[in-house]
Amino acid sequence: MSAPPNQPQPPDAGDLRWSRAGATGSGAAAELASGAFDPLFREAWTESQIANLLQAGNGWLDLGHMGQELVVFALNRQVLDEVELLLCAVAPGWRGRGIGRQMMEQVAESARSRGASRLFLEVREGNEAAIALYRSVGFRIEGRRPGYYRTVLGNSIDAITLAMPIQ
Template structure:
């Protein structure tokens, strides 16, 4: 991968300890180990990304016919803000294109300004809103649905 030097590998069971701990630390509604197991068993594209042999990021992409759905994209806290999220997103969009997808969709919490900024700046457009999609500490939170034309 360009700019930041990331090595990408398919996620395996041995990655899940690290993945699940990062997931629990960074997401308000984290995926469980079972969710990652299910995603791998279902054949979704589950990736981990390493820098100098250390894991720094992971992502899950689901493909349905000519649509790709970005289900998870996470950069470990101590590696954020260094271009990793943008590099991983670029890799995932290339992968989706390579597998014949025409569009990539995702949902993002309305309050997640960093992720919204990442997606907007890389060409995703907001196409809808799912009311109360995410659990919240006080009230449920809307999801912004975004699309990227590949």
């Protein structure tokens, strides 16, 4: 369905521009995360948490922009030949346009360029949209970490661990 003639069309997700950042991108990523995650689950990281991880030297941010707007990010960390996707988010107004899939392709490409042979992540049980995305790009469930996450109400939620080989 197209927009009425007098309204501009939304930008196409094909116009997404990727860049890589270190700690300098932590503020923008934290801001996007704070608006993208439900506060009940305490999943959004703060700017200092992201910056501290990035200052260790083995992490990076993949940032996706539409024009000047940051619409997606992925926070990654490499240990030996494995890259862990630690945190990622698509801005709520940009969901449903294939940006999550593009993000996963970008993460895999970044990991390959660093010599990684495997991607790993964990996701909150019940986050069905994220699990469906990860499985659709080739991740397989490897295990479960019981009670890994805690909500603001103190409820425990298991983490589901997923991994996939990359060549």
